[in-house]
Each structure stands twice: as structure tokens, then as C-alpha cells.
Amino acid sequence: MTARVLGLLGILGFLVTWEVAALSGAVSRTYLPTASTTLLRLGRELTTPDFWVTLGDTVITWSAGLGIAVVAAIALGTVVGLVPFLQKATHSSVEFLRPIPSVAIIPLAVLVAGLSREAALMVVVYAPFWQVFVQVLHGVADVDPVAQDTARSYGLGRLDRLRHLVLPTALPYVITGFRLAASVALVLTITAELVIGNPGLGRQIELYRSAPDAPGLYALVLVTGGLGIVVNLATRMVERRLLRWHPSVRREEAL
Amino acid sequence: MADISTHEKPAEAAGTTLLSVRDLGKTYGAGPGEVEAIRSISFDVRAGELVCVVGPSGCGKTTLLKCLSGLLHPTSGSVALAGQAVVAPPKKMAVVFQEYGRSLYPWLSVRDNVGLPLKARRLPRGERDDAVRAALEEVGLGHALSTYPWQLSGGMQQRVAIARAIAYQPEVLVMDEPFAAVDAQTRADLEDLVRRVWQDLGVTVIFVTHDIDESVYLGERVLVLSSSPTVVQEDLAVDLPSERDQISTRALPRFTELRTHVHEQIQRAKRGDRTALPAT
Amino acid sequence: MRRIRLRPVLGALRTLGYAAGLPALALLAWALATDRSASLYFPPPATIADAFVETWFGPAFTEDVLPSLGRFAAGVLLSMVIGIVAGTAIGTTRWLRDLLEPMLEFFRAVPPVVLVPVLMLMLGVGDTMRIAVIVSGCVWPVLLNTVEGVRGVDTVLTETSRSYRVRGGLSLRYVVLPAASPQIMAGIRLCLSIGLILMVISEMFASSSGLGYRIVYFQRSFMIAQMWSGIVLLGLVGVAVAGLYGIAERRVLHWYHGMREVARG
Numbered sequence: 001m002t003a004r005v006l007g008l009l010g011i012l013g014f015l016v017t018w019e020v021a022a023l024s025g026a027v028s029r030t031y032l033p034t035a036s037t038t039l040l041r042l043g044r045e046l047t048t049p050d051f052w053v054t055l056g057d058t059v060i061t062w063s064a065g066l067g068i069a070v071v072a073a074i075a076l077g078t079v080v081g082l083v084p085f086l087q088k089a090t091h092s093s094v095e096f097l098r099p100i101p102s103v104a105i106i107p108l109a110v111l112v113a114g115l116s117r118e119a120a121l122m123v124v125v126y127a128p129f130w131q132v133f134v135q136v137l138h139g140v141a142d143v144d145p146v147a148q149d150t151a152r153s154y155g156l157g158r159l160d161r162l163r164h165l166v167l168p169t170a171l172p173y174v175i176t177g178f179r180l181a182a183s184v185a186l187v188l189t190i191t192a193e194l195v196i197g198n199p200g201l202g203r204q205i206e207l208y209r210s211a212p213d214a215p216g217l218y219a220l221v222l223v224t225g226g227l228g229i230v231v232n233l234a235t236r237m238v239e240r241r242l243l244r245w246h247p248s249v250r251r252e253e254a255l
Numbered sequence: 256m257a258d259i260s261t262h263e264k265p266a267e268a269a270g271t272t273l274l275s276v277r278d279l280g281k282t283y284g285a286g287p288g289e290v291e292a293i294r295s296i297s298f299d300v301r302a303g304e305l306v307c308v309v310g311p312s313g314c315g316k317t318t319l320l321k322c323l324s325g326l327l328h329p330t331s332g333s334v335a336l337a338g339q340a341v342v343a344p345p346k347k348m349a350v351v352f353q354e355y356g357r358s359l360y361p362w363l364s365v366r367d368n369v370g371l372p373l374k375a376r377r378l379p380r381g382e383r384d385d386a387v388r389a390a391l392e393e394v395g396l397g398h399a400l401s402t403y404p405w406q407l408s409g410g411m412q413q414r415v416a417i418a419r420a421i422a423y424q425p426e427v428l429v430m431d432e433p434f435a436a437v438d439a440q441t442r443a444d445l446e447d448l449v450r451r452v453w454q455d456l457g458v459t460v461i462f463v464t465h466d467i468d469e470s471v472y473l474g475e476r477v478l479v480l481s482s483s484p485t486v487v488q489e490d491l492a493v494d495l496p497s498e499r500d501q502i503s504t505r506a507l508p509r510f511t512e513l514r515t516h517v518h519e520q521i522q523r524a525k526r527g528d529r530t531a532l533p534a535t
Numbered sequence: 536m537r538r539i540r541l542r543p544v545l546g547a548l549r550t551l552g553y554a555a556g557l558p559a560l561a562l563l564a565w566a567l568a569t570d571r572s573a574s575l576y577f578p579p580p581a582t583i584a585d586a587f588v589e590t591w592f593g594p595a596f597t598e599d600v601l602p603s604l605g606r607f608a609a610g611v612l613l614s615m616v617i618g619i620v621a622g623t624a625i626g627t628t629r630w631l632r633d634l635l636e637p638m639l640e641f642f643r644a645v646p647p648v649v650l651v652p653v654l655m656l657m658l659g660v661g662d663t664m665r666i667a668v669i670v671s672g673c674v675w676p677v678l679l680n681t682v683e684g685v686r687g688v689d690t691v692l693t694e695t696s697r698s699y700r701v702r703g704g705l706s707l708r709y710v711v712l713p714a715a716s717p718q719i720m721a722g723i724r725l726c727l728s729i730g731l732i733l734m735v736i737s738e739m740f741a742s743s744s745g746l747g748y749r750i751v752y753f754q755r756s757f758m759i760a761q762m763w764s765g766i767v768l769l770g771l772v773g774v775a776v777a778g779l780y781g782i783a784e785r786r787v788l789h790w791y792h793g794m795r796e797v798a799r800g
Contacts, residue, residue, distance in 0.1 A: 006633035014638050031656040092554040093561070096770070099777035101731045103747075104769035106739070107754035107762050111576050187646040191732070194648055195739055202649070209652035217656070221649050228644025324698050350698040357691035362713040362790040371709055372699035405794040423699060 033215040042219035055223070058200035061117055062189040065124030066182055073129050073181075074174060077136025082166070087137070098134065102126040102188055106195055117199075120192035127188060128181035135177030139170025172243050179235040186231050190224055201227075273302040273459055274323070274427060278332035281318050292318045294484035295332065302426070305453050305460045307470035309517065310480030310488075311525050316463045319485070320431045323461065324350050336427065349420035353432040355412040359404040359419075365391065366400040369419045376423075390422035391415075393455070394448060410441030414448070421452060427459045428452075435465070443501050446473055450499060467521065471495075471513045472504060479517060481524040488524050491517065578760045583767065586760035591768055595749065603746040604772070606662060607734040610669025614726055618674045619719060622681025623711065632682065643679055647672025647729055648736050655740070665737040665745075672733045673726040680722030684715025717791050720784050727776050735769065746772075 015035045021027070022034040033041075045051045080086045102123055113119035143166055151161050193202025201224055208216040281293040292315040300306050310316055321327035323334055325344040334341040336348065344350075349372075352358040359368050366387055373383045391397050394414040404412050413433055420428055430449070434442045446469060453460050464470050470477045471493060479489040493513060495504060504510055562580050569579040578586075591600065625631050625639075650671045658664040688711060696702070696710050712719075738747030750765035785792070 003633040003636075006630060007637040010634040010636070010638050013634070027657055088553040089557050093557045096558070096774055099728065099773040100770040101728065101735060101773050103732050103735045103739075104750070104766050104773075107750050108576075108766060111754055111759070111762070183644075187648065190646045191648040191736060194651070195736065205649055205652055209656060212656060214656060217652060221645060221653060224649050225641050225645035228646060229641065232644055321694075326694055326697060344698045344700055346700065348698070350695070352691055352695060354691050357689050358695045360692065360710065360713070361794050362716070363709065367709075371701055371705075375699065375701040375705050403790055403793065405790075405797050419699075 030212065031214055033218060037215050038218040038222070041215035042222055045216070045219050045223075054199065054201055054204050055227075057198075058189055058193065058202070058227070061120055061124060061193070061198070061200060062186050065121050065189060066128060066185040068121065069125045069128040069181060069185065070132050070178055072125075073132035073177070074136055077133045078140060078162075078166070078170075081137045081140030081170075082162075094130070094134070098130040100126075103191065103195070106192070110196060115197050119196050120189065120198045123192045123196075124185055124188045128185045131181040131184060132174065132177040135173040135180075136170060139173030140166055142173070143169045175239050175242055179239050182231050182235045183228065186228060271302055272299045273304075273337055274300040274461070275335045276323070276332070277335075279319070279322055279329050279334060280331040281315070281322060281327065282330045291484040293322075293329075294486055296480075296485060296487055297332075298478060298487055298490060300427075300459060300461060302459055303457055305450075305462065305473065305475045306478060307474030307476070308461065308463045308478045308480065309465065309467060309470040309521070310485070311482050311521055312465055314480045314482050314524070315485040316465070316480065317431060319480075320350075320429060320461075320463050324348055324429050326350075347426040349423040349425035349428050351413075351416050351420050351428070351430040351433045353435050355409065355416050355433070355436070356405075359412055359415060361403065361405050364401050364403055365396065365407075365415050368404060368415060369422050372419065372423050386422045386424070387418075390418040393421055393452065394418045408441075410437045410445060413437060413445060417445075417448065417452070421456065425458060427461065430460065430462045432464055433462075434469070442469075447499075447501065449473060454497075467514055467517045468505070471510060471517060472499060472501075477513075477517060479520045479524065482527065489520050576759060578763060582760045583763045587764035587767060590761050590764050599744050599746055599749045600768070602744060603734055603738065606665050606737075606745075607669065607730055610666045610734070611673055611726060611730045613666070614670050614673035614730070615677055615723060617670070618677025618722065618726070619681050619712075622678040622719075623685050623707070623715075625678075626682040626685030626715070627711070632686070639675070639679060639682075643675045647675075647733055651733075651737055651740055660742070665734075665742070668737040669730050669733045673730045676725035676729065677719065677722040680718045680725075681715060684718030685711055687718070688714040716787055720788055724780055724784075727780055728773075731769075731773060731776060 018035040022029065022032045022037075080090055105126060106119075106123055109119040109122040113122065147165060148161070151165050156164070189200065190202040190205075192198065193200035194206050195202075197203050197206070201220055205217055205220045205224075208214075208220065276296055276298050279293060279296045280291075283290045283292060296319060308316060308319070318327065322329045323341070325334075325341045325348075328342070336345050339345070360371070363371065369387045369390055370383050373386060378386070388397065388400070391400065394417050396411065396414050396418060399407065399411070399415075404415060407415065416433070434445050437445065449460065449462065450473065452458070462470075462473055464473075474493050475497075477489075477491045477493060478487055479491065480486070481488040491513070495507065495509060495513070565577075566580050569577050625635055647668075651668050654664050654667050654671065658667055692710060692714060696706050701710060734745075735747035735750075738745035739751050742748040746765065746769060750762055750769070753759075753762035753765060
């Protein structure tokens with residue numbers, strides 16, 4: 001109860017500090033609009049159809065990128081995870097490819113696909129793919145060997161074992177990977193829009209910056225934060241719903 | 256009365272009251288959701304005594320202990336150590352917790368685990384090292400200085416915790432069901448270790464347990480607590496010889512009598528009967 | 536005797552085969568595929584290797600690579616210091632945590648790159664802005680993980696410290712921070728990968744030097760092999776940073792890994 005009041009006070013305090021800082025003129029008003037101006041502008045943006053089209057563009061790129069990454073990672077991860085030879089053979093390559101910053105492929109993507117959503121998708125898919133892929137490997141490796149032997153001794157076929165044994169064991173890992181991947185994909189979607197210039201919130205932010213239209217810029221930054229929170233909450237809810245029983249839900253690392 | 260001739264302390268000091276608990280009560284929460292854990296507990300512990308506190312499970316033993324050691328503020332009543340009211344963890348008291356796995360610092364070696372409280376006391380490095388080494392040798396772990404707690408077995412971890420308490424050179428050593436989580440053989444060894452430490456160092460020991468046999472075997476005196484909300488059901492002197500042995504002491508008819516007596520008291524406590532049995 | 540000696544050699548060879556096999560095959564496939572087609576966008580590996588040596592083993596190393604890495608290091612170190620100090624303060628102070636938590640949740644959710652335009656407006660274009668960009672994105676994972684870690688210290692441990700009167704700086708140094716270190720390290724790992732991304736982005740946007748700038752410049756000038764060599768270099772930097780983190784983590788958390796291994800039996 002008091003925690004909630006204090007939290008509201010914190011938000012209020014932040015807005016007041018912002019307002020005072022902007023009014024004090026320490027930073028030119030052209031570059032730092034007041035909190036009230038920004039919030040009014042945000043309200044106005046929310047009523048324009050253009051804003052919703054832009055937001056829609058971002059959401060489409062994000063969900064397409066996340067979808068491709070997750071499906072590809074689960075398919076490849078399961079195959080590689082189930083075949084020890086493949087796992088050993090790919091290990092070094094995975095360890096090398098994974099930490100490559102996804103923005104490094106922006107120039108290549110632009111070269112190949114132009115300033116388009118396809119180029120953006122190449123960037124958006126890269127990092128979340130590895131995020132989920134590695135989780136799937138962990139998940140498949142976690143299958144209890146005794147349960148595996150038991151299933152085999154009862155004559156369960158390959159496909160049945162996959163469905164009844166591997167999938168349920170790996171599910172928690174996959175879901176956790178999905179949650180992490182969802183926020184990474186959002187960051188990369190907006191990054192790509194900002195740098196490549198495909199339609200979406202990121203491009204609009206860059207347009208407002210070069211105009212310069214500071215209230216618009218700040219208002220959209222607030223929107224991206226809100227979008228990030230919505231994605232976090234939604235994926236966490238999915239995780240809780242599906243994995244109520246799993247210990248990883250009870251104690252998770254902040255991201 | 257126990258034979259205290261082996262104590263290093265002068266006889267008159269051994270007789271004085273060291274710890275005094277008066278009308279101690281603890282209620283958690285407030286309003287309709289409040290839980291009265293301890294109603295009213297009063298007892299005294301003389302310097303150099305070994306007192307076991309035993310009671311049915313859930314009777315507020317841990318709450319009592321936390322109030323004694325200044326970790327928890329009682330709702331009513333008071334605790335005094337050597338005439339001074341206990342409002343924060345006192346300098347002269349060391350605590351050994353039940354969960355050895357969680358009370359040792361896993362990122363510190365055994366040496367540093369035992370040495371950290373001494374560092375907090377600003378003991379110079381040389382003295383600190385000597386005290387740590389001596390304490391670990393006392394519990395039979397002189398060889399384990401640079402291992403980590405998680406590399407040791409449960410019983411050995413609890414020995415480290417006891418060494419940490421000894422090195423702290425307390426006047427009162429408080430132990431909260433320290434052997435509840437170790438196997439029977441280790442437990443017997445550790446019980447004898449506690450008796451030996453008590454005799455060697457002349458320290459006052461308050462030993463909380465839910466095990467009746469353990470309380471009688473270890474204690475010079477047993478405090479039986481009632482079920483929650485807790486009061487002292489009985490204050491029993493243990494008149495067994497001071498040299499105790501896992502096999503012969505436990506075979507004494509007197510041991511069996513005392514054990515049965517405490518057992519009946521606890522059964523009565525569970526039923527909520529607060530009257531004491533006639534002394535045996 | 537001989538046979539026994541042969542075994543470890545064979546084992547080492549097999550390990551090497553597994554580690555190098557796929558990369559070698561991939562390189563070979565690439566070389567074969569690009570040999571005949573002479574695709575404009577996908578030069579053969581040998582050409583990229585040549586471009587790599589030519590481009591980066593010269594003045595570009597001191598003019599572009601080192602300044603980039605310097606800004607990265609400065610930004611990341613600053614983030615770690617700010618994150619750990621502020622996180623410890625917030626994590627150990629109940630009212631401060633309640634006050635700031637909603638705001639922190641919001642800042643964490645803002646994609647760090649959108650702060651590039653904001654900071655460009657406020658600070659202009661320069662090293663300060665580029666380092667500020669890195670800090671503004673990297674500080675949150677360290678800070679929030681530190682808060683979580685410090686708050687989650689086992690109650691038995693804190694009670695032990697209290698009863699032995701281990702307090703203040705000593706408790707912070709020997710109890711609170713080590714207890715939180717697994718989570719703090721997880722935060723630092725994220726901080727590093729976000730930092731690398733922001734280093735590149737801040738240079739792609741507004742710069743006339745740096746790794747990010749160079750790569751975009753090559754792309755716009757259609758210097759394809761050079762662009763590829765830049766991507767390879769960024770990849771190598773990423774791998775090197777991950778490797779350094781791995782070494783540091785094994786050092787800092789050796790007790791944690793040891794404990795978990797024991798727990799697993």
C-alpha cells in the first residue's frame with residue numbers, strides 16, 4: 001500500500017524534476033521541452049491515425065522478426081540438441097556467432113535488401129535466434145536419461161518420445177528464451193528503424209530529431225518505454241501462466 | 256548440581272546470574288491477523304551453565320532465541336545480559352544457527368568464515384590468525400583452513416560454524432537446533448564436541464533443540480517450553496554425572512527416567528496442560 | 536606403452552576436429568560458391584582476408600578501432616560503477632526502492648538506442664555524447680540486477696552477520712556484494728553486449744571516425760570487401776569481449792560454480 005504511494009511519488013518527483021530542469025534553461029528549451037509540453041504532445045499524438053500506423057509498423061516488424069527467430073531456433077535447436085554429433089560439431093561455431101553484435105550486420109542487410117523491412121528483419125532475427133537456440137539446447141540436454149531409457153524400453157517411437165518427453169522438459173527453457181528474445185527483438189526493431197529507416201517508431205524518432213521537433217521526439221521515447229513495459233508484462237504473464245510449477249519462475253534474474 | 260570444578264572461571268563468578276529473561280512476550284503482526292508466539296517466559300541462566308531448551312515443534316523456540324540474541328525485539332518483557340538490557344546483538348554472545356549451509360559464507364574460505372567476525376572486532380591480523388587456527392583445531396578441522404564450506408560435509412560445516420562461535424570468544428554461546436540436519440553418527444560426535452567445548456572454555460551455553468534425548472544428554476538443566484503461546488512448562492535440573500558418554504550415559508536408569516519425564520511434559524504441553532508433573 | 540600414449544593425442548585431434556571442422560567447411564563452401572559467381576555482395580574469403588589486413592593493420596587501427604574500444608571501455612566501466620553503487624544503495628534502503636522502482640522499470644524498458652537522438656540533441660555530437668549513450672543504455676541491467684541481488688541476500692546470512700556484529704563497509708565488502716555477485720555478473724554480461732551495440736550505433740549516427748562509422752562508410756562507398764572485413768572485426772571484438780567476461784566470471788564466481796557443481800552431485 002505505502003509502496004504504491006511511494007512509487008507514485010517517485011514518478012511525480014521525476015516529472016517535477018524534469019519540468020524544473022527544462023524551465024531553468026540549463027539546457028536550451030529547443031532541445032529539452034518541459035514534461036508538461038511533452039505529455040500534452042503525447043496526448044495529441046495518440047489521437048492521430050498516423051501515430052497508430054507507425055506503431056503498427058513497429059509491432060508488425062517486431063512480431064515477424066520474433067516469430068521467425070523463435071520458429072527457426074526451436075526447429076534447429078531440437079535437431080542439433082538431439083544429435084550429439086551435431087552438437088559437438090556446431091559448438092565452436094555457435095560460441096563464435098552468438099556474441100557478434102547484431103548491429104554489425106546492418107550494413108550487409110542494407111546492401112542485400114535495401115532500406116526495407118526485409119533488411120530490418122535480418123537484424124531483428126539475428127540476436128533473438130541465438131537467445132532461443134541456446135535455451136532449446138539446454139532444455140533438450142536436460143531430459144532425464146532414466147526417463148529416456150524407460151520410454152525406449154516401453155517401445156515408444158522417436159516421434160512419441162519427442163512429443164511426450166523432450167518437449168515437456170524443454171518447454172520451460174523455451175519459454176524463458178522466448179521472454180528474453182521478445183524484449184531483445186523489440187530493441188532491435190526500433191534500432192533498425194532508426195538506422196535503416198524502414199517505417200516505424202524508430203524512423204519517426206529520427207525524423208523528429210532532424211526536424212528538430214523535441215516534444216515529438218520525447219513523446220515517442222515515452223511511447224517506446226511504454227511498449228517495452230507492455231512486452232515485458234505480457235511475456236512474463238505468458239511465462240507464469242504456462243510454468244506455474246517451474247522453479248525458474250519463482251526466482252528469476254532481472255533483465 | 257553439576258560438577259563445575261573443571262571450569263576455569265572462579266567459583267563465585269560461576270554462581271552469578273549472567274542472562275536474565277523477564278516476562279518475555281512476542282506477538283507478530285497487529286490487529287485481527289496477529290499471532291501470539293510467546294506469551295510470557297521468565298528464567299535465569301547462571302554463568303558457566305549448560306542449559307537445554309526443549310519444546311514441541313512450533314512452540315516459538317526460534318523466536319525465543321532471536322529475542323535472546325538481540326536479533327528480534329520482544330513485544331513485552333526484557334532480556335538482560337550481565338545486567339545490561341539486550342536491544343541489539345551483544346558483543347559477548349555468539350550464535351550457531353540450524354541452517355549451517357546458509358549461515359556460512361560460501362564465497363569465503365573456512366579460515367575467512369571464522370575470521371570475519373574477528374576482523375569486525377578489529378583484532379590485529381596475527382592474533383586473528385592464531386585465534387582462527389586454535390578454534391578450528393578445537394573442533395578437529397585444523398587441516399581445512401583454506402577449503403570452502405561447500406566442499407565439506409554437513410557435519411563438518413556445522414563444526415566450522417561452531418569454530419566461528421568459539422573464536423569469537425563469547426561468554427554466552429547460543430545454539431539453535433544446530434544438529435537437526437545431520438545424520439545420527441555425526442550428531443553424536445557433535446554433541447560430545449559441545450560438551451567438551453563447554454568444559455574446556457567455561458563458556459555459558461544455551462542449546463535449543465526439539466530432541467528430548469539430546470536435551471537430557473547434553474544439558475545440566477532442561478527448560479521445557481509449552482506449546483504456543485509459549486510459557487516455561489518446567490525447569491528441570493539434570494543430575495547426571497558430568498563426564499558423559501554416548502553409550503554408558505544413555506544406558507543409565509536415571510537417563511531413562513529424566514527422558515521419560517521430559518517426554519511426558521512435552522506430551523502434556525501439546526495437549527495444552529500447563530501444570531507441571533511432580534518432580535522425579 | 537605406445538598405444539596408451541596415442542590415446543590422448545587422438546582425443547585432442549578429435550576435439551580439434553569438432554571445433555574447427557564446421558568453420559573450415561563453411562569457409563570452403565563460401566570460397567567455392569564465390570569463386571565462380573563473382574557475386575558483388577559476397578566476395579571470396581581470401582579477398583576479405585586481404586581487405587582485413589589492409590584496412591585494419593594500418594592507421595585505421597589507431598584512428599578508428601582504438602578510440603571506439605576506448606569509448607566502449609569508458610562507458611561500460613562507468614555503467615558498472617554507477618550501477619553497482621546506486622543499485623546497492625537502492626537495494627538496501629526500503630523506502631528508496633519503493634520510491635524509485637516504477638521509474639526504474641520504465642527506464643529499463645526504453646530501448647537504449649532511442650536515447651541516441653535524445654542525447655544528440657542535448658549534448659551535441661562528440662565523445663561525451665557517445666559515452667553518455669553507452670552509459671544511458673548499459674547502466675540499467677547492472678543497476679536492476681544489483682538491486683535484486685542485494686535485496687535477495689539470504690536472511691540466515693544477514694542474521695549471522697548481525698549477530699557477529701559484522702556491519703557497515705565490512706558487511707558490504709564481505710557479505711552483501713559477494714552474495715549479490717551472481718546477479719551482478721548477469722547484469723554485467725548484458726551491459727557488455729548492449730554496450731557494444733550502442734558503441735556501433737552512436738558511431739553510425741554521428742561520427743567521422745570509429746568502427747561503426749568506418750563500416751557504414753565502406754557500405755555507402757560500395758567497398759564491399761572492406762565492409763565485410765569490418766563486420767568480421769566487430770564479430771571478433773564481440774567474441775573477445777565475451778571471452779574476457781568468461782574469464783572474469785570464472786574468477787569472481789568460482790565459489791558459485793563450485794557450489795552448484797557440488798549440489799548437482
